Amino acid sequence: MKKQNSKLSDACKLQIQGVKDTQDLLSGKWKTAIVAALYVNGKFRFMDLGRHIEGIASKVLSKELKDLEMNQLVKRTVLDTMPITVEYELTVQGKSLNKIIYAMAEWGIEYRKSILKK
16 A cells, blocks of 8 residues: 655645635634625615624624724725715735635535435
């Protein structure tokens, strides 16, 4: 039996690092839902976004939006209105996640169908 080379190729290491980076950016229960909602609907005011994502607490939404903003995936705009209005939208970098979000949605739909058949 031939012994397999236990060293990972540079290409494999790069792929693994890319997956880890993506997981770090989208970690947690809510970030992918927030990105998906913003991708599909464009801009959202804070409370409207919270109502759109079922089950998320305002405190958690605020924290997740700050993380996404810090990582340059979400842009926060404060409008000069009374009372002050804040809108959130994806940056160009955030919009580039559309392939990942779409693939996750498609996979999840098919997986749910296969489980419900059993």
